[in-house]
Amino acid sequence: MANIPYRPDEQVPPAEVPDVHPPHPHTWIGRWVFSQDAKYIAIQYSATAIAIGLVALVLSWLVRLQLGFPDVFSFSAEAYYQFITMHGMIMVIYLLTAIFLGGFGNYLIPLMVGARDMVFPFVNMLSYWVYLLAVLVLVASFFVPGGPTGAGWTLYPPQAILSGTPGGQDAGIILMLLSLILFIIGFTMGGLNYVVTVLQARTRGMTLMRMPLTVWGIFTATVMALLAFPALFVACVMMLFDRLLGTSFFMPTLVEMGEQLSYGGGSPIVFQHLFWFFGHPEVYIVALPAFGIVSDLISVHARKNVFGYRMMVWAIVIIGALSFIVWAHHMYVSGMHPYFGFFFATTTLIIAVPTAIKVYNWLLTLWRGDIHLTLPMLFALSFVVTFVNGGLTGLFLGNVVVDVPLSDTMFVVAHFHMVMGVAPLMVIFGAIYHWHPLMTGRMLNEAMGQIHFWVTFIGTYAIFFPMHYVGLVGVPRRYPEIGDPAFITTPVDGLNAFISIAAFIVGAAQILFLFNIAWSARNGRDAGGNPWRAASLEWQTPQTPPRHGNWADDLPVVYRWAYDYSVPGAPEDFIAQDDPWVQQTAPT
Amino acid sequence: MVVVIALVVVVVGSILFHLLSPWWWTPIASNWGYIDATLVITFWITGFVFTAVILFMAYCVWRFRHEPGRVAAFEPENRRLEIWLTVVTGLGVAAMLAPGLVVWKQFVTVPDDATEVEVFAQQWSWSFRLPGEDGRLGTSDAALVGPDNPLGISPFDRFGQDDIIIESDDLYLPIGKPVKMVLRSVDVLHNFYVPEFRAKMDMVPGMVTYFWFTPTRIGEFEVLCAELCGVGHGHMRGFVQIQEETDYQAWLQEQRTFAELWEERRVRTASSDPEQ
Numbered sequence: 029m030a031n032i033p034y035r036p037d038e039q040v041p042p043a044e045v046p047d048v049h050p051p052h053p054h055t056w057i058g059r060w061v062f063s064q065d066a067k068y069i070a071i072q073y074s075a076t077a078i079a080i081g082l083v084a085l086v087l088s089w090l091v092r093l094q095l096g097f098p099d100v101f102s103f104s105a106e107a108y109y110q111f112i113t114m115h116g117m118i119m120v121i122y123l124l125t126a127i128f129l130g131g132f133g134n135y136l137i138p139l140m141v142g143a144r145d146m147v148f149p150f151v152n153m154l155s156y157w158v159y160l161l162a163v164l165v166l167v168a169s170f171f172v173p174g175g176p177t178g179a180g181w182t183l184y185p186p187q188a189i190l191s192g193t194p195g196g197q198d199a200g201i202i203l204m205l206l207s208l209i210l211f212i213i214g215f216t217m218g219g220l221n222y223v224v225t226v227l228q229a230r231t232r233g234m235t236l237m238r239m240p241l242t243v244w245g246i247f248t249a250t251v252m253a254l255l256a257f258p259a260l261f262v263a264c265v266m267m268l269f270d271r272l273l274g275t276s277f278f279m280p281t282l283v284e285m286g287e288q289l290s291y292g293g294g295s296p297i298v299f300q301h302l303f304w305f306f307g308h309p310e311v312y313i314v315a316l317p318a319f320g321i322v323s324d325l326i327s328v329h330a331r332k333n334v335f336g337y338r339m340m341v342w343a344i345v346i347i348g349a350l351s352f353i354v355w356a357h358h359m360y361v362s363g364m365h366p367y368f369g370f371f372f373a374t375t376t377l378i379i380a381v382p383t384a385i386k387v388y389n390w391l392l393t394l395w396r397g398d399i400h401l402t403l404p405m406l407f408a409l410s411f412v413v414t415f416v417n418g419g420l421t422g423l424f425l426g427n428v429v430v431d432v433p434l435s436d437t438m439f440v441v442a443h444f445h446m447v448m449g450v451a452p453l454m455v456i457f458g459a460i461y462h463w464h465p466l467m468t469g470r471m472l473n474e475a476m477g478q479i480h481f482w483v484t485f486i487g488t489y490a491i492f493f494p495m496h497y498v499g500l501v502g503v504p505r506r507y508p509e510i511g512d513p514a515f516i517t518t519p520v521d522g523l524n525a526f527i528s529i530a531a532f533i534v535g536a537a538q539i540l541f542l543f544n545i546a547w548s549a550r551n552g553r554d555a556g557g558n559p560w561r562a563a564s565l566e567w568q569t570p571q572t573p574p575r576h577g578n579w580a581d582d583l584p585v586v587y588r589w590a591y592d593y594s595v596p597g598a599p600e601d602f603i604a605q606d607d608p609w610v611q612q613t614a615p616t
Numbered sequence: 617m618v619v620v621i622a623l624v625v626v627v628v629g630s631i632l633f634h635l636l637s638p639w640w641w642t643p644i645a646s647n648w649g650y651i652d653a654t655l656v657i658t659f660w661i662t663g664f665v666f667t668a669v670i671l672f673m674a675y676c677v678w679r680f681r682h683e684p685g686r687v688a689a690f691e692p693e694n695r696r697l698e699i700w701l702t703v704v705t706g707l708g709v710a711a712m713l714a715p716g717l718v719v720w721k722q723f724v725t726v727p728d729d730a731t732e733v734e735v736f737a738q739q740w741s742w743s744f745r746l747p748g749e750d751g752r753l754g755t756s757d758a759a760l761v762g763p764d765n766p767l768g769i770s771p772f773d774r775f776g777q778d779d780i781i782i783e784s785d786d787l788y789l790p791i792g793k794p795v796k797m798v799l800r801s802v803d804v805l806h807n808f809y810v811p812e813f814r815a816k817m818d819m820v821p822g823m824v825t826y827f828w829f830t831p832t833r834i835g836e837f838e839v840l841c842a843e844l845c846g847v848g849h850g851h852m853r854g855f856v857q858i859q860e861e862t863d864y865q866a867w868l869q870e871q872r873t874f875a876e877l878w879e880e881r882r883v884r885t886a887s888s889d890p891e892q
């Protein structure tokens with residue numbers, strides 16, 4: 029049972045951090061446009077990410093039109109490749125990464141650790157504007173001659189910069205690379221902020237091992253991103269040079285359409301190593317914040333402490349570290365030396381162990397809880413379903429020899445959508461239902477939320493579960509049309525049409541969700557200060573939504589971890605982190 | 617309550633879909649039955665875990681759903697349970713990894729008696745090269761590729777002279793003999809993938825990659841490109857014909873060698889060149 033020690037005398041170390049007051053805006057523009065308040069920046073980040081995410085959603089519809097009804101809606105191959113490339117890139121980088129770190133990171137870190145704001149508010153503001161610029165450059169590539177790049181979100185050279193690929197010899201690929209470079213610059217400014225804020229600006233009593241797992245997840249993901257994005261950065265710069273200056277970092281001697289090009293001596297595989305040295309950690313940069321947030325959602329809504337908190341923290345840190353030595357599992361059939369397969373298959377399957385521990389601990393948090401089936405809880409449950417499903421198919425693809433027939437098929441597409449597409453999205457939805465009341469003071473509409481949840485949960489499962497079997501049959505990914513080759517013994521056309529219809533319905537439900545956000549911001553039920561009766565610090569602010577500077581004259585003092593739910597003997601079923609309540613030991 | 621039912625339906629539905637739906641891999645035509653076997657083992661283990669985890673979750677939601685008067689337990693940690701779960705998971709993972717690594721060892725170890733066959737990819741077609749009577753492929757270089765030498769084979773290498781060139785046409789292979797597929801591309805990444813053979817490998821300009829297999833079934837098998845290579849990617853198809861040894865030999869007799877093609881093309885280019 030409980031062996032987290034309670035020593036009231038040791039609970040509050042002396043104040044280490046002087047209370048710094050964030051700059052106060054004096055102009056309208058300083059307040060509503062170039063705001064330096066992390067909460068406002070968070071909303072700017074999230075709104076931009078969702079807006080560009082809608083573009084990616086529409087692109088996925090176009091892709092599904094082509095795959096589901098190739099006879100009716102036949103796009104050109106150029107257009108198809110542009111759709112999937114932009115869809116994938118936007119979803120992974122500009123939506124998921126931006127919303128978890130720039131959105132939730134900005135909003136929650138200062139509030140959850142008891143700071144008044146990020147440590148460098150000006151740099152934080154700059155981070156958003158550079159991100160916005162990156163998004164605009166990306167959007168611009170839709171309008172240049174030749175259109176956006178169609179090189180696949182992996183951007184593998186040589187094809188990414190050659191004429192056989194849409195945008196390869198036009199501006200498309202250049203704008204894509206520039207946009208990524210800008211994104212990384214913007215992220216680095218924000219990321220340094222998050223890390224320094226967590227390390228330096230925690231309030232009195234907020235030890236590292238008292239931080240909510242949300243902060244642990246975002247913090248670890250940010251550290252990882254600061255280490256991983258530079259690999260992508262140099263890869264982008266080098267590819268830009270290859271494209272614009274005629275260097276040959278990634279380009280060997282080539283003959284394109286019968287014509288000798290002037291490249292020579294480079295290696296396309298080096299790009300793949302750089303890309304996946306970033307790309308694999310990227311999966312966890314999206315997943316770790318989701319892990320952290322979902323732990324908190326489950327705990328609050330099951331009125332029970334997170335089971336095995338210390339194990340959860342260590343699992344996050346270990347997963348973060350291990351994820352830097354598994355990247356080449358994306359390259360089993362890339363032509364790298366086959367003996368790498370032994371190493372990377374082993375590391376990949378080892379990472380399954382801490383990941384499984386996290387799943388067990390979520391289940392054990394539910395066990396003997398008092399489960400309120402609120403919308404955040406429903407989304408958390410559906411996250412566990414999709415994440416476990418996607419995680420388990422990861423064991424197929426990680427186990428090098430099983431990956432050989434499956435890699436580059438629709439099985440892979442189904443797998444990564446489950447594990448890093450749908451699962452993190454479920455957490456984002458759950459988190460928005462959970463924290464929207466904090467951000468606006470109003471609850472989201474329950475009925476709309478229920479429809480949104482059920483359509484999204486059942487719908488995404490109906491899209492991506494059967495898709496594994498399309499891949500198992502042997503259909504490669506990135507094929508606008510498979511036709512009817514002899515190896516397909518039972519046609520997959522009907523299945524593809526079914527998947528497409530499910531995709532349209534799921535997409536429509538997201539519109540309802542956005543409507544709900546807009547509608548409830550004015551018409552929602554009043555949330556009060558702490559509608560979920562949560563113990564963590566962000567709900568203990570003097571006003572809801574929290575004002576500029578977050579706290580009243582004094583910073584809060586933290587006496588306990590964030591998970592004191594249903595503590596025996598406590599007056600209520602939660603004890604806030606800044607509540608000095610101490611168990612009176614009964615005289616023996 | 618609805619949630620509990622939905623969770624059970626998801627699990628049962630997934631299992632039924634797996635067992636009853638007609639979509640499964642295409643019948644195998646190579647020696648890589650081990651890969652299929654490992655895949656099936658993985659299906660069983662992961663299927664069991666998925667079922668157990670989700671049903672357990674459904675049980676928790678049903679058993680511990682909020683009711684007036686319910687109070688959650690306070691249980692921060694449980695050392696023994698956590699260690700126990702870690703060990704069991706570790707063993708399960710090892711049980712999947714071990715056979716996988718053993719089969720991978722076979723996959724990357726080419727038998728000594730395998731014949732080399734070169735696959736040559738460019739946007740967006742397949743060509744092939746067989747070693748000829750000396751059993752060796754001559755050297756090649758992308759820099760040599762030109763109208764009279766489409767595969768870029770060195771004209772000065774004697775091992776290359778008798779190499780058999782199959783340009784943009786089907787490849788024939790005899791049944792039951794191990795082949796090492798030597799893979800080469802001169803423009804972008806491609807991937808040689810025949811679903812029935814289970815094996816695939818990227819083709820990378822500037823380097824030579826390979827995999828090996830033994831055909832075990834007679835028939836015509838479609839080659840698909842499995843690495844995005846530009847707009848023609850989805851149409852980059854070809855065929856491998858697996859034949860009895862005698863049929864294969866008959867086909868082989870009709871093919872032309874590099875030396876023959878080289879001569880012929882040189883003559884043609886020379887006569888069509890106005891400056892000569």
Ligand code: HEM
Pocket residue numbers: 088089091092095112113115116117119120124179180181182441444445448449450453491505506507508531534535
């Ligand atoms: C309703 C939601 C979604 C649907 C219906 C959908 C559908 C698709 C389809 C059909 C493809 C192309 C498959 C192919 O031909 O190769 C694709 C590619 C992709 N999707 Fe999604 N997707 C959705 C959401 C997401 C999300 C949330 C992510 C975030 C991780 C994501 C990431 C990707 C990536 C990275 C690719 C690969 C692009 C490439 O091959 O270069 N998708 N998606």
Ligand SMILES: [Cu+2]
Pocket residue numbers: 307308311354355357358
């Ligand atoms: Cu990975």
Ligand SMILES: [Cu+2]
Pocket residue numbers: 805806807841842843844845846848849850852
């Ligand atoms: Cu291709």
